[in-house]
Amino acid sequence: MQVAPPPIQHHSQYPYAMNPMQQRDQPVYQSTVRPTPSALSQSSTRKRKRVVPQPSVQYHTEKHYDDLGELREFLVIEDTPPPGGATPAGHHSTSATGLTPSISAAFSSSGGVRTRAQAAAAATQNDSVPPLSLQHASSSINGAPPAKRRKKETFADDTPVAGPSRPQQHHVNGNGNGAGPSGAYARKAIASRAYENNKHTGPGGSAVSWVGQGSGGTESVRESQVSQASTQAQPAPSPVYDDKDGYYIINANDVIGNPPRYRIIRLLGQGTFGKVVEAWDCINRTRVAVKIIRAIPKYRDASKIEIRVLRTLKLRDPTNLNKCIHLEEWFDYRNHICIVTELLGLCIYDFLRENEFQPFPRRHIQDFAKQLLQGVAFLHELNLIHTDLKPENILLVDNTTRIVSVPPPPGSRSKQPKQKKLLNTTEVRLIDFGSATFDDEYHPTVVSTRHYRAPEIILGLGWSFPCDAFSIGCILVEFYTGGALFQTHDNLEHLAMMEAAMGKVPSALARRAARTKAEFFKIPASGSAAPTLDYPKPKISRQSRKEVKAIKSLEEIIKPIDITNMRFLDLVKKLLIWEPNDRLTVRDALSHPYFDLTIPMEP
Numbered sequence: 001m002q003v004a005p006p007p008i009q010h011h012s013q014y015p016y017a018m019n020p021m022q023q024r025d026q027p028v029y030q031s032t033v034r035p036t037p038s039a040l041s042q043s044s045t046r047k048r049k050r051v052v053p054q055p056s057v058q059y060h061t062e063k064h065y066d067d068l069g070e071l072r073e074f075l076v077i078e079d080t081p082p083p084g085g086a087t088p089a090g091h092h093s094t095s096a097t098g099l100t101p102s103i104s105a106a107f108s109s110s111g112g113v114r115t116r117a118q119a120a121a122a123a124t125q126n127d128s129v130p131p132l133s134l135q136h137a138s139s140s141i142n143g144a145p146p147a148k149r150r151k152k153e154t155f156a157d158d159t160p161v162a163g164p165s166r167p168q169q170h171h172v173n174g175n176g177n178g179a180g181p182s183g184a185y186a187r188k189a190i191a192s193r194a195y196e197n198n199k200h201t202g203p204g205g206s207a208v209s210w211v212g213q214g215s216g217g218t219e220s221v222r223e224s225q226v227s228q229a230s231t232q233a234q235p236a237p238s239p240v241y242d243d244k245d246g247y248y249i250i251n252a253n254d255v256i257g258n259p260p261r262y263r264i265i266r267l268l269g270q271g272t273f274g275k276v277v278e279a280w281d282c283i284n285r286t287r288v289a290v291k292i293i294r295a296i297p298k299y300r301d302a303s304k305i306e307i308r309v310l311r312t313l314k315l316r317d318p319t320n321l322n323k324c325i326h327l328e329e330w331f332d333y334r335n336h337i338c339i340v341t342e343l344l345g346l347c348i349y350d351f352l353r354e355n356e357f358q359p360f361p362r363r364h365i366q367d368f369a370k371q372l373l374q375g376v377a378f379l380h381e382l383n384l385i386h387t388d389l390k391p392e393n394i395l396l397v398d399n400t401t402r403i404v405s406v407p408p409p410p411g412s413r414s415k416q417p418k419q420k421k422l423l424n425t426t427e428v429r430l431i432d433f434g435s436a437t438f439d440d441e442y443h444p445t446v447v448s449t450r451h452y453r454a455p456e457i458i459l460g461l462g463w464s465f466p467c468d469a470f471s472i473g474c475i476l477v478e479f480y481t482g483g484a485l486f487q488t489h490d491n492l493e494h495l496a497m498m499e500a501a502m503g504k505v506p507s508a509l510a511r512r513a514a515r516t517k518a519e520f521f522k523i524p525a526s527g528s529a530a531p532t533l534d535y536p537k538p539k540i541s542r543q544s545r546k547e548v549k550a551i552k553s554l555e556e557i558i559k560p561i562d563i564t565n566m567r568f569l570d571l572v573k574k575l576l577i578w579e580p581n582d583r584l585t586v587r588d589a590l591s592h593p594y595f596d597l598t599i600p601m602e603p
Helices: 037-044 100-110 116-126 185-198 221-233 297-316 348-354 364-381 466-481 491-502 507-516 540-549 563-575
Strands: 059-065 071-077 150-155 264-272 275-280 288-295 327-332 337-342 394-396 399-404 418-423 428-432
Touching: 037 297, 264 288, 275 337, 288 297, 297 327, 297 337, 348 394, 348 418, 364 428, 364 466, 364 563, 466 563, 491 540
Parallel strands: none
Antiparallel strands: 059 071, 071 150, 264 275, 275 288, 288 337, 327 337, 394 428, 399 418
C-alpha cells in the first residue's frame, strides 16, 4: 500500500540515512530470503512518525539529454556515498527501480535492519519485475567502481495529483519515471511506487501476476528503453481508403481529383461497378456527379471502355441532341477510376418506386419512348450496342413533381381517389455505358439485366443490335403498367413467360435453339416436327407454374381501347418479336405512327 507523502515545507530535504523513523518496526530480511508482496504490503501500512528533515543534505539541478534525445532537467541530491566494499563474488545486483549504483549499493549492503524503501526495492529486484524508469540499468559486480551520485529526473510539465486541500505530490508518469520532492522521502516513495505498480502491471501497462513469476522473463532496463523507444518510433498506420470489396470509402467533404478539385457532398448510389457521389466542382463552381469505380481490375478495365464510349459520344454529338450523358472529365485517384458527368435527377425506377409503382401518363410514355429510341439509334449508328438498357439506366434531368388526385379504376372496391406524383418535365439522359460493346468486337455470351434480356441471349444464339430493341419494348410496357413485364430469375421460366406474352416460339427459331439449348425443348421423334418449349417440367415448382400462368398477353396488358393504345400496342409488339432479324430496328421505330399522335395530358 502506498503511503501518502508528507507536506512539502520550505523545500527542506529528507536525508535518506539520517531519519531514525525509517529503521523502526521494519522486518529484517536475510540475503537468502525473498520478501513476499504480502509481507511488504502489511509492513507498508504501519504508521510511522515523521520528523523534521535534516537540512544538511544539499542538491542542485542539471540538464541532460536522455536516450531519446530529449532535454530533461535532473535534480541531483548530494548523498554521502556508502562504504565502497566489494560485492561478494558471483553476486550480480541490478537496480529494479531504475536507481543509480549508489542507491543499489546501499540496498545491498548488509548491516541488520533495512528500511522499507530498501525492502521494496529488493523485492522488486528479486521478483524480476521489469523496471519503470527510462534510466539505464546499473550493476554492481566484483571490482565495480565506487557508486556515483544519483540523478533524480524531473519534468517541467509535472502537475500535482492532489487537490488544493492536499499536499502536493509528484506522480509516476506514463513512462514509469518518478518525480518527487527530493531526499529520503523521494527515494522511499519511488521504491514504494515501484512495488505497488509492478505488483499489478507489466511492461506497457499489461496485467501481470506475482505468483510463479520467475526471472527468466525479466526485461532489462536497457531492453525496456529500446522497446519503448522503438514503439514510439513506429510510423502511423497507412490510411485505409477502400473496403474489403474494393469500394472507395466515401467521406463527406473529402476533396478528390488530380489535382484535388471535387469536394464530396453525399453518396447518390452504389452498384456492382462502384459508387456515385454528388460533388462540388471547386473550379467551375457547379455540382457534378462522380462515378468512383471499384479498385478491382475487371471493373477498372470496363470503366476504360466506358470512357472510350463517352468520349466518342461527346465528340460526335457535342450539343447532346441524342440524350446520352456527357463526360466532363475522368481521372485515376487512389487506384479508382473516377468519371465526372453532369448531375442529374432520379432514375426512372427510383421515381416509380417513390410513386408506389403507379404507371406514367400516356403522354409521358410517348416522350420517354422517343428520347430513348433516339439515343439508342445514335449508339447503333456509331456501331455501339448498349446491352444494358433498363429503367435504372435512364435518368431524369429534373425530377420535380406536382401532386394530383387519380379516381379509382372501374370496379375497384376503394372509392377514395389516390394521390399521384406527376413530373413537371420528362427530359431524360441515357447512362451507364460500362457494358457497351462495339459490334465488331468481342461479345460475351450473356449480357443485359435478366428482366430485359432478349430471347436470343437466353438461347445462346448470339446477339447484336436487336437485343437493345427488345429491352426497349420491355421498358415501355413497364412504363405503362408500373411493374416489370418478366419478373423471373430462371431461364426456362423466362422463356415460358415470353410465350405467354408474345406467343409460341417460332419453329425456325426453335430448331436453331434446340441445337444450342436442348434442355429447354422437347425434341419430337419425327424429324419433320419442330421442337417445342419443355415447360413445365415435372420438377417445376407450383409457384413457378402460378407465376407463368399469371402472365397476360400483350393485347390484354395494353388494351386497344383507343387510337393511342392501338398504336402503342403495335409498336411494342414489333419490338418484342422472337426472331431478332424480324424485330423492328430502333431507327425505324422512330418513324412509327405512334409518334405522330398528339396525346392529351391525363393523370
